[in-house]
Amino acid sequence: MSKRELRNRTKNLAGNQPETSNACSHPSTDPRQNPMPILTNLGFPAPVLVIRTEGPEGGLFAFPIH
Structure with a gap:
């Protein structure tokens, strides 16, 4: 192995x-090293609500908070 x-x-x-x-x-x-990734490089407005889902259809979703 x-x-x-x-x-x-x-x-x-x-x-x-x-x-x-x-x-x-x-x-x-x-x-894996940073539980709060910085999203500014992705073009999201701040502040945002970030939801992380697991599994084969999982992903990282960010929603603007107004």
Whole structure:
């Protein structure tokens, strides 16, 4: 078993999503390292309500708060 497979298996046992790419993530932009990601680069007005959903159809949804 490769180190990557072992790491993914360990993450699955811990309840986390397995890695899907070889790309290195900067800690400030990696959602696993930063639970409150900065959305200004995505063009959302501030403040926003952010809802994160899990699963195959999951995603990150942001709604402006007026």
